[in-house]
Amino acid sequence: MNIGLDVMGGDFAPQNTVAGALLALSEISREDCIVLIGKEELIAAELAKNNANPSLFKIVNATQVIEMSDKPLKAFQEKTNSSLSVGFRMLKSNDIDTIASAGNSGALGAGAMQSVHNIPGIIRPCAATTLARENGGYNLLLDIGATTDVKPDVMAQFGLIGSIYAQALLKIEHPRVCLLNIGTEDTKGNLQCQTAFRLMQDNKAYNFIGNLEPRSIFSNEADVFVTDGFVGNILLKQIETFYHLMVKRNYKDSFITNFNYELHGGSPILGVNAPVVLGHGISTPLAIKNMILLSKRMVDTHMTEKLKQAFSQYADNF
Amino acid sequence: MNIGLDVMGGDFAPQNTVAGALLALSEISREDCIVLIGKEELIAAELAKNNANPSLFKIVNATQVIEMSDKPLKAFQEKTNSSLSVGFRMLKSNDIDTIASAGNSGALGAGAMQSVHNIPGIIRPCAATTLARENGGYNLLLDIGATTDVKPDVMAQFGLIGSIYAQALLKIEHPRVCLLNIGTEDTKGNLQCQTAFRLMQDNKAYNFIGNLEPRSIFSNEADVFVTDGFVGNILLKQIETFYHLMVKRNYKDSFITNFNYELHGGSPILGVNAPVVLGHGISTPLAIKNMILLSKRMVDTHMTEKLKQAFSQYADNF
Numbered sequence: 001m002n003i004g005l006d007v008m009g010g011d012f013a014p015q016n017t018v019a020g021a022l023l024a025l026s027e028i029s030r031e032d033c034i035v036l037i038g039k040e041e042l043i044a045a046e047l048a049k050n051n052a053n054p055s056l057f058k059i060v061n062a063t064q065v066i067e068m069s070d071k072p073l074k075a076f077q078e079k080t081n082s083s084l085s086v087g088f089r090m091l092k093s094n095d096i097d098t099i100a101s102a103g104n105s106g107a108l109g110a111g112a113m114q115s116v117h118n119i120p121g122i123i124r125p126c127a128a129t130t131l132a133r134e135n136g137g138y139n140l141l142l143d144i145g146a147t148t149d150v151k152p153d154v155m156a157q158f159g160l161i162g163s164i165y166a167q168a169l170l171k172i173e174h175p176r177v178c179l180l181n182i183g184t185e186d187t188k189g190n191l192q193c194q195t196a197f198r199l200m201q202d203n204k205a206y207n208f209i210g211n212l213e214p215r216s217i218f219s220n221e222a223d224v225f226v227t228d229g230f231v232g233n234i235l236l237k238q239i240e241t242f243y244h245l246m247v248k249r250n251y252k253d254s255f256i257t258n259f260n261y262e263l264h265g266g267s268p269i270l271g272v273n274a275p276v277v278l279g280h281g282i283s284t285p286l287a288i289k290n291m292i293l294l295s296k297r298m299v300d301t302h303m304t305e306k307l308k309q310a311f312s313q314y315a316d317n318f
Numbered sequence: 319m320n321i322g323l324d325v326m327g328g329d330f331a332p333q334n335t336v337a338g339a340l341l342a343l344s345e346i347s348r349e350d351c352i353v354l355i356g357k358e359e360l361i362a363a364e365l366a367k368n369n370a371n372p373s374l375f376k377i378v379n380a381t382q383v384i385e386m387s388d389k390p391l392k393a394f395q396e397k398t399n400s401s402l403s404v405g406f407r408m409l410k411s412n413d414i415d416t417i418a419s420a421g422n423s424g425a426l427g428a429g430a431m432q433s434v435h436n437i438p439g440i441i442r443p444c445a446a447t448t449l450a451r452e453n454g455g456y457n458l459l460l461d462i463g464a465t466t467d468v469k470p471d472v473m474a475q476f477g478l479i480g481s482i483y484a485q486a487l488l489k490i491e492h493p494r495v496c497l498l499n500i501g502t503e504d505t506k507g508n509l510q511c512q513t514a515f516r517l518m519q520d521n522k523a524y525n526f527i528g529n530l531e532p533r534s535i536f537s538n539e540a541d542v543f544v545t546d547g548f549v550g551n552i553l554l555k556q557i558e559t560f561y562h563l564m565v566k567r568n569y570k571d572s573f574i575t576n577f578n579y580e581l582h583g584g585s586p587i588l589g590v591n592a593p594v595v596l597g598h599g600i601s602t603p604l605a606i607k608n609m610i611l612l613s614k615r616m617v618d619t620h621m622t623e624k625l626k627q628a629f630s631q632y633a634d635n636f
Binding site (some may be wrong): 145149189190215217238240241244249253256 | 509531532556562567569573574
């Protein structure tokens, strides 16, 4: 497997990306290759700093960089020699099997849609994250920011995307899918949630169990929490805020530690025709390592094929 | 001052409401009277259980109860002898100066709008809460659920409502008003936030400082955080969830303790022509006490008059 890494993506690139790639090496097999995509002289310098042999990786030169402040689509289209543009061309031509980036998230999303395109039937892709349960195991939350404005039919599709992802990643046979809402009664929420609820309730493509409130996201009441990218992103950032509050207080336990984004590494962009993983802009080497491992897991679990199969099978449900 | 209390409102009414009213007595002056509105035989029984003299209160009989599961507007209009309906008639006729209820929040909102109506110029009322800052002091968050579907012009008004409330309650002369968003750049967020941002930026009625992310809500970067009632309610419920997580872990510090809803007692419904305070359905006696004290504070600080004056002065800004 060839795992593409956008070496230039992230607030602390290329230092943290190269350091993270080195960390990841010890957790992947020799058949798997990490492909470092970026400015080759900077990659070489970082490898030298770490006393690492360049032959541990495949290195692909890309002379341009998409900055965090660049307008996503414009940057992706105009900076044709950027690490992201080069990476997506390689992904499209199967020179790499997956790509991961902690860079400009909008550009990553735009690049995915422009190069490998949405899976047939999927209106909008979404980004998912795992949330540790208080008593062990994980829930899924999606969308956490791939799409900030969605219509209820898109949210209904997120239910199936989440269900397939929970089957593949969490090994849950019949994932319980809920709608994140401000009350548990069927008619609760804003108009968007009320309509999404009805679409999800009528949909037989997955196991919809109704509305749940934020207090349930760390419990074993559902497996998949569906929300729109704006609310999901607000919620995730709030969880991170809480983690940092507790770190400042030197409070540690294994559950609270799970709120550390570094352990998750990133979020897959689910719904495009190849595995794409988005990392946090502030990614540390540990986060980059976990982002690379998550990329690998997306390939290993055949997530793209599973989503294609599901949206083909349930084409009439949406 | 006459402070009306909906004795029948709340999951643990009338036990907790009467117990809370008794707790509040020691913190208000003899000139202030708590008016207990509800089924008089139940009120008498609760007072007897607490060995309390009925003459400590004014008791107003109301033979019906609006249940938590009742449809708000319908219940308010049809149950004309419910504690809430009786209470709002008294509020309208100035027999009480303020009303507080931990009951059906939709019915409280509907009752407020049907009886005392919105302040001229205010499109939709909102509910506000204080959030303790890590380093002392408080921020305001609004709307936390009075209105789940709002247009950007309503959010722009929340900015002025929050600014006036911060001046009155937090004694901040020029409150910094921000828009809660998923990024700090001017163009971030969903379409609603993008439009609200432009309206708020152009508005000279208050001091708008731009977008802030959830990580800033416990900091001293702004005084007022504006969001819609759906997102605000999700966020508040998430904060409560953290509080309960930490209580379970026996973790205590003065900052985390501030996440306890009981200390806040409730949220004022800002934007109607009289002080109305909404409490949490699960209110304990401590929460009820603080809800009563918050009601009193709404009257003492002349919040209604200040909002009227502001929306009259800045009528052309909206």
